[in-house]
Amino acid sequence: MRFIAIRPLSLRNLSWRKRIILSLLGLELMVLAGLFLYHQFKPAEQLLAAASLPGPKPELTIEIDDEGVQFSLNPLSTEVTARLVLSTVAGPYVSEHLLNAEGSSFSVPYLRAGKTPYSLELGQATFTGTLERIPGPAVTPLEPLLTAKSARVTNNETPAVIVQPLDKNQNVNTNLLTLRVVNPDQTITETRPKVASLYSWSYLPPSRTAGKQYIIAETPSARGERAELDLLPGEVARADFQAVVASAPASGRDTWNIRLNLPRDKQVNRIIDGSSILFYGKGNGLDFFATRPLNQGESNLILPTYPQAGQFAIRSQSGSYVSDTVKLTALALSNKEIAHHWLSLQPLTLELGPVFDTYGAIPDTGSEVKIDILDEQGTVISQLINPLEAGKAIIVFPPLPQEASSLEFRMAGELIHLNLPDLSAELDSEAP
Amino acid sequence: MSPDFHPEDSKTERRLKSLIWLAFAVIGLAATLFGLLGLSNLYAYFQKARVVDTAINVVSPRKTETGRLIWLQDQPTPRVLEPFMRDQITNDYRRAFEELTYSFLTGDQKGLKTYYIDAALDDALLASSSPEKQTFIDWDHHLSLDFYSPDGSVLAFEDSYQYAQGSRDHQERPRIAQRIQDVVLKQDEGLWKIAQWRVKSDYEVSQPELLFPQLEETVRQMRGVNYIARSSPFNELWPNLSLTEINADFATLERLGFNTVRIFIPYPEPEGLDKLTNVLDIAELYNLKVIPTLLDTYTCYCLEDLPNIIAQFSKLYELLSHPAVVLIDLKNEADRDFETAGIEQVRGFLAYLISTLKRETGKPITVGLIEPDPVLSEQIDVISLHHYLSPEALTPRLEAAEVYNKPILLEEFGFHSWNLKLPDPHTEQEQAWYYQTMLKLSEAKQTGWLAWTLYDLQKGDMPGSRDVERHLGILKSDGQSKEVVKVLQGEKVLAPSLKDKVWKFRYLIALMGLTLLAATLFIYIFKPLKKLKKLLSQVTRKEPKG
Numbered sequence: 009m010r011f012i013a014i015r016p017l018s019l020r021n022l023s024w025r026k027r028i029i030l031s032l033l034g035l036e037l038m039v040l041a042g043l044f045l046y047h048q049f050k051p052a053e054q055l056l057a058a059a060s061l062p063g064p065k066p067e068l069t070i071e072i073d074d075e076g077v078q079f080s081l082n083p084l085s086t087e088v089t090a091r092l093v094l095s096t097v098a099g100p101y102v103s104e105h106l107l108n109a110e111g112s113s114f115s116v117p118y119l120r121a122g123k124t125p126y127s128l129e130l131g132q133a134t135f136t137g138t139l140e141r142i143p144g145p146a147v148t149p150l151e152p153l154l155t156a157k158s159a160r161v162t163n164n165e166t167p168a169v170i171v172q173p174l175d176k177n178q179n180v181n182t183n184l185l186t187l188r189v190v191n192p193d194q195t196i197t198e199t200r201p202k203v204a205s206l207y208s209w210s211y212l213p214p215s216r217t218a219g220k221q222y223i224i225a226e227t228p229s230a231r232g233e234r235a236e237l238d239l240l241p242g243e244v245a246r247a248d249f250q251a252v253v254a255s256a257p258a259s260g261r262d263t264w265n266i267r268l269n270l271p272r273d274k275q276v277n278r279i280i281d282g283s284s285i286l287f288y289g290k291g292n293g294l295d296f297f298a299t300r301p302l303n304q305g306e307s308n309l310i311l312p313t314y315p316q317a318g319q320f321a322i323r324s325q326s327g328s329y330v331s332d333t334v335k336l337t338a339l340a341l342s343n344k345e346i347a348h349h350w351l352s353l354q355p356l357t358l359e360l361g362p363v364f365d366t367y368g369a370i371p372d373t374g375s376e377v378k379i380d381i382l383d384e385q386g387t388v389i390s391q392l393i394n395p396l397e398a399g400k401a402i403i404v405f406p407p408l409p410q411e412a413s414s415l416e417f418r419m420a421g422e423l424i425h426l427n428l429p430d431l432s433a434e435l436d437s438e439a440p
Numbered sequence: 441m442s443p444d445f446h447p448e449d450s451k452t453e454r455r456l457k458s459l460i461w462l463a464f465a466v467i468g469l470a471a472t473l474f475g476l477l478g479l480s481n482l483y484a485y486f487q488k489a490r491v492v493d494t495a496i497n498v499v500s501p502r503k504t505e506t507g508r509l510i511w512l513q514d515q516p517t518p519r520v521l522e523p524f525m526r527d528q529i530t531n532d533y534r535r536a537f538e539e540l541t542y543s544f545l546t547g548d549q550k551g552l553k554t555y556y557i558d559a560a561l562d563d564a565l566l567a568s569s570s571p572e573k574q575t576f577i578d579w580d581h582h583l584s585l586d587f588y589s590p591d592g593s594v595l596a597f598e599d600s601y602q603y604a605q606g607s608r609d610h611q612e613r614p615r616i617a618q619r620i621q622d623v624v625l626k627q628d629e630g631l632w633k634i635a636q637w638r639v640k641s642d643y644e645v646s647q648p649e650l651l652f653p654q655l656e657e658t659v660r661q662m663r664g665v666n667y668i669a670r671s672s673p674f675n676e677l678w679p680n681l682s683l684t685e686i687n688a689d690f691a692t693l694e695r696l697g698f699n700t701v702r703i704f705i706p707y708p709e710p711e712g713l714d715k716l717t718n719v720l721d722i723a724e725l726y727n728l729k730v731i732p733t734l735l736d737t738y739t740c741y742c743l744e745d746l747p748n749i750i751a752q753f754s755k756l757y758e759l760l761s762h763p764a765v766v767l768i769d770l771k772n773e774a775d776r777d778f779e780t781a782g783i784e785q786v787r788g789f790l791a792y793l794i795s796t797l798k799r800e801t802g803k804p805i806t807v808g809l810i811e812p813d814p815v816l817s818e819q820i821d822v823i824s825l826h827h828y829l830s831p832e833a834l835t836p837r838l839e840a841a842e843v844y845n846k847p848i849l850l851e852e853f854g855f856h857s858w859n860l861k862l863p864d865p866h867t868e869q870e871q872a873w874y875y876q877t878m879l880k881l882s883e884a885k886q887t888g889w890l891a892w893t894l895y896d897l898q899k900g901d902m903p904g905s906r907d908v909e910r911h912l913g914i915l916k917s918d919g920q921s922k923e924v925v926k927v928l929q930g931e932k933v934l935a936p937s938l939k940d941k942v943w944k945f946r947y948l949i950a951l952m953g954l955t956l957l958a959a960t961l962f963i964y965i966f967k968p969l970k971k972l973k974k975l976l977s978q979v980t981r982k983e984p985k986g
Contacts, residue, residue, distance in 0.1 A: 024458075025454065025457070025458045025461065028458065028461070028462060029461055029465060032462070032465040032466075032469070033465070035469075036465070036468070036469045036472065039469070039473070093574075093605075093615075095605060095615060095617070095642065096563060096566070096567045097560075097563055097621060097637050097638065097639050098540060098560070098563040098564040098566070098567040098568070099540060099544055099564075099567040099568065099574070099576035099603075099605060100544075100567065100570065100574040100576055100605040100615075101566060101567045101570050102570040102571070102572040102574055103570065103571065103572075104571070104572070117566065118566065119562075120559065120563050120637075120638070121638055122621070122637075122638035122639035122640065123639045123640065123641060123642050124639065124642075125615070125617070125642050127615070138642065153589075153594070155589050155590040155591035155593075156590070156591060165590075167590065168518055168589065168590050170589055170594060172624075172636070177559075178558060178559035178562070178636070179559070179638070180636060180638070204586070205586035205587055205596040205597070205598065205622050205624070206596055206622045206623075206624045206636045206637075206638060207586075207587055207594070207596045207624060209518070209587060209589070211518070
């Protein structure tokens with residue numbers, strides 16, 4: 009019978025090289041095993057700690073301070089893990105805290121004012137409730153927010169000022185807030201708006217006077233920087249509107265001069281320079297508008313006369329203000345009938361002039377003579393423009409339409425009506 | 441030994457070898473550690489991707505939820521809120537909460553700065569940085585505008601909404617509460633951002649104080665069935681619902697003397713649920729009271745599903761107020777899900793829905809349970825038991841349920857009549873006897889009852905592919921009566937005799953006989969074959985040479 013000799017496994021029987029290898033392998037196995045076992049056992053340890061809470065149920069004290077919320081549990085006779093769930097305004101905040109008998113309190117950095125339900129598990133004991141943080145005193149600086157940088161004094165709705173008195177943790181303090189408003193006329197108005205819905209707001213008091221309005225917000229514990237509101241005059245409500253030069257020759261060269269002076273709003277505040285004034289004429293052929301800025305309290309318009317004698321109406325406007333009508337006159341150049349001669353019928357040629365203005369001078373060379381060619385009903389069927397030269401105009405007509413019946417000349421404020429000559433007649437004898 | 445060999449050389453060589461081995465071992469150890477680290481990083485990466493995917497799947501569908509945000513009448517404000525601005529505010533405010541939910545699910549806080557500033561941003565960052573990640577879901581926001589600044593840059597309102605928060609592992613009871621808070625939004629970078637907020641009240645939704653004085657008597661008189669349609673059983677019912685079939689079946693129920701029918705409404709909402717009102721009308725026509733069972737087939741109890749569940753319920757509130765509805769069963773056999781969904785999660789989830797349903801419908805609520813749960817039993821109005829054990833076990837269970845001092849309904853019981861069910865075949869006679877015994881016991885305890893079910897089922901898939909479910913009917917699938925109908929009509933049936941008890945095993949005995957026969961035949965055929973083989977081997981054996 010053969011016996012198998014079993015050598016006892018002993019390090020003594022191994023070479024030192026094998027011992028090292030075995031040791032390393034063992035170490036490697038231990039590290040790997042440790043990696044797995046660590047995670048496996050960790051919760052079990054916590055569970056063990058959570059499950060065991062010997063002695064009476066401790067008393068929970070909650071203190072709310074500027075750093076957060078402090079939970080204290082006394083007495084604790086052993087080390088135990090506390091698990092806190094705060095139902096914050098932004099969702100659940102969960103934290104775990106290892107407590108021991110010596111230091112049985114912990115703090116969480118939750119600072120928001122308002123109600124916050126909590127649930128604190130300590131072993132098998134559970135504490136639930138709702139804590140409420142009251143906002144601390146407001147801190148400097150308060151930041152009044154104006155809903156506009158400027159406003160017109162005449163507006164019915166004034167801008168508003170919004171203030172959030174915040175404590176050092178950005179909670180809105182709902183206690184007393186005072187708004188002091190210094191008006192441009194140095195009168196002071198005080199209001200105490202209520203802080204509701206995390207905001208305090210108030211319309212600013214109206215002021216009759218344009219200028220700067222200063223708003224100062226303050227609470228018993230905090231002050232804010234001065235906010236400024238530019239109070240601007242309202243729209244033009246009254247003004248002196250006149251024609252400085254209301255009458256001028258209808259030469260197209262001479263000018264009228266119109267002025268809007270000393271415009272004021274309804275509170276009699278001066279309208280600020282730069283405001284725009286609209287001048288406009290309507291009817292009798294004078295259809296135009298022109299916008300001019302207000303400069304040093306007045307706005308001027310220099311307007312060339314209409315090239316036809318007559319009276320014209322003009323107004324000014326700014327916002328809802330519309331001025332009275334001012335009358336302008338364009339004077340005819342001369343009372344005399346302007347001479348005219350048919351020079352020939354083929355081509356039809358007419359000589360006008362000489363023309364003189366009211367001062368006895370001839371109009372500028374190049375001044376226009378407008379000729380309307382009319383049919384029997386007086387409807388314009390064609391139009392020509394000819395320049396004057398040395399006070400005269402020689403007009404050579406193109407072949408005229410068959411229905412042409414008469415002509416109208418406009419020149420230097422005059423209107424001349426001529427019937428067309430009988431084209432079958434010979435005019436050579438009348439030619440100059 | 442070679443003359444050049446020195447013992448020192450051998451020693452040096454061995455040391456060198458040892459050093460090489462040592463180096464290999466260290467490298468191997470390092471490689472293993474790095475490999476593990478890499479694998480864990482890879483695992484973490486996939487886990488994170490999975491969480492983000494889940495979060496997107498939770499957050500995205502909520503953008504289209506109905507009734508998630510409603511504006512109430514505005515308070516007088518310095519400026520009227522323009523419709524287009526209201527739309528923009530609604531959009532931004534909803535996105536802010538979606539971002540918060542996403543942040544809680546994933547731990548990713550990058551998007552919070554887009555929707556929160558000032559104090560609210562601090563709060564959102566703090567809460568979503570909790571070491572232990574929780575689920576936070578909100579719904580049913582009702583906003584009442586308090587202030588809209590004349591320059592259109594600041595807005596303040598009161599928001600009343602509901603929220604649910606709970607652990608991701610479902611191991612603790614979730615908090616489902618109603619919260620009222622003041623909120624200030626500021627316009628910043630083209631968006632309305634939450635700047636300040638303060639909770640004014642926060643309370644868990646409690647049950648309305650409703651009394652149902654007639655309920656005990658109503659439950660006691662219940663004689664009904666759990667209705668499964670023959671043509672489209674279980675989940676196939678609503679998409680294929682035939683009102684003609686319902687009409688005929690409910691007429692049959694009335695003819696058989698039943699006064700109650702329990703129907704099932706799955707979640708998610710199936711197609712064809714709009715016909716529920718017709719079903720209730722037909723039930724009323726045949727003097728049947730209805731117990732609708734909600735959340736059928738739902739087993740997750742995930743907080744993120746609550747907004748959609750509430751959305752489905754809100755469509756049903758009016759229908760559930762139908763006079764034919766006598767009791768609402770919130771969930772069928774919820775205690776089956778205790779292990780998979782977490783017992784505290786199920787309790788908290790259902791407690792909230794019980795309160796909501798009761799408040800909105802004004803009807804009593806029950807939860808179908810195999811075994812009454814002490815926590816849920818406090819919440820419900822009727823204790824509903826399911827009993828498929830022997831009749832002898834019924835009385836102790838009913839007595840145990842009496843401790844809750846509430847009406848008790850034997851909501852499910854049944855007995856199959858499948859004589860091929862091995863190893864426990866039943867006969868129609870046994871089924872009738874079972875019913876007779878059960879009804880007698882429930883009558884003794886003055887308990888209402890609902891049988892499972894009206895018909896045997898030939899078509900469709902059965903829950904868990906259990907074919908025995910096809911043979912639990914009072915009537916055969918072709919509508920013919922089984923023996924049990926006699927019991928329902930007041931006739932007495934005899935207890936199964938020894939002959940009956942043996943006779944029901946006739947198929948088993950026949951099968952065993954056939955097996956025995958086959959074995960005998962095999963032996964008798966196999967032996968001659970063996971002999972033949974032996975003979976053939978002798979014939980073909982070669983003679984040895986020489």
